[in-house]
Amino acid sequence: MLKVEKNDAVAVVTLNRPEAMNALSKALRAELHKALSELDRDTGVKVIVLTGAGERAFTAGLDLKELGGDPDGLRAANATEPSENPAWAVIACKKPVIGAINGVAITGGFELALACDVLICSTNARFADTHARVGITPGWGLSQKLSRVIGPYRAKELSLSGNFLDAQTACDWGLANRVVAPEELMPAALKLAADMATIELDMLLEYKAMIDDGYELSMREGLELEQSRSSAHNRHVTPDMVEQRRQAVQARGRTQ
Secondary structure, eight states, X not given: XXXXXXXXXXXXXXXXXXXXXXXXXXXXXXXXXHXXXXXXXXXXXXXEEEEESSSXXXXXXXXXHHHHTOTTGGGXXXXXXXXXXXXXXXXXXXXXXXEEEOSEEXXXXXXXXXXXXXXXXXXXXXXXXXXXXXXXXXXXXXXXXXXXXXXXXHHHHHHTTOOOEEHHHHHHXXXXXXXXXXXXXXXXXXXXXXXXXXXXXXXXXXXXXXXXXXXXXXXXXXXXXXXXXXXXXXXTOOHHHHHHHHHHHHHHHHHO
């Protein structure tokens, strides 16, 4: 139900229940947390790409069929443990996670997509928040994160209607980084992952954390956080190190 493939410093994690629209069953949620935790500890992996099997769905969210037979199943909607809450499993990952959104991302699946650091969408991708239509409120971050990404007016339009958002509009609204044809989705995600993987691992982790931690603060507090962490980091950087990397940056610029 979960495939993990490694190629050099990039790992691809695939939700592999296409017959169930990659619904997040209890077992799949546990496997996703286990895989991401192991990849986070793997010093040979720098960047992770998360996608779904097939072209229909990234993931349709919680497995409602499974929940229907479990009187305590809805507790998963408010779980805080990463083994039960896949959005927190992604957020807890210190390494960059690129979401390759191959199909629909619905409700809990929308929340999982929002937990990623970068979103690249197939033209088949669509997003929907159906919490209100199902009669439950989100517990994996959607009500807070979506409004911070696309603004409260657009977030209310989506969440209070349950309507679908197509990939291009999602990109226009700032929800996705770019939209590509279905056959170009994984090549585009892997190319970006490979570009990120040319950065040293400690820098990837430190810079991602600086952005995420600062985003939770006011602008003034964020600037103070940047100053503090930057001062601590840069005191270990020598002029020779800068010169060597400057030459590498220039060489790369001539080939792009």
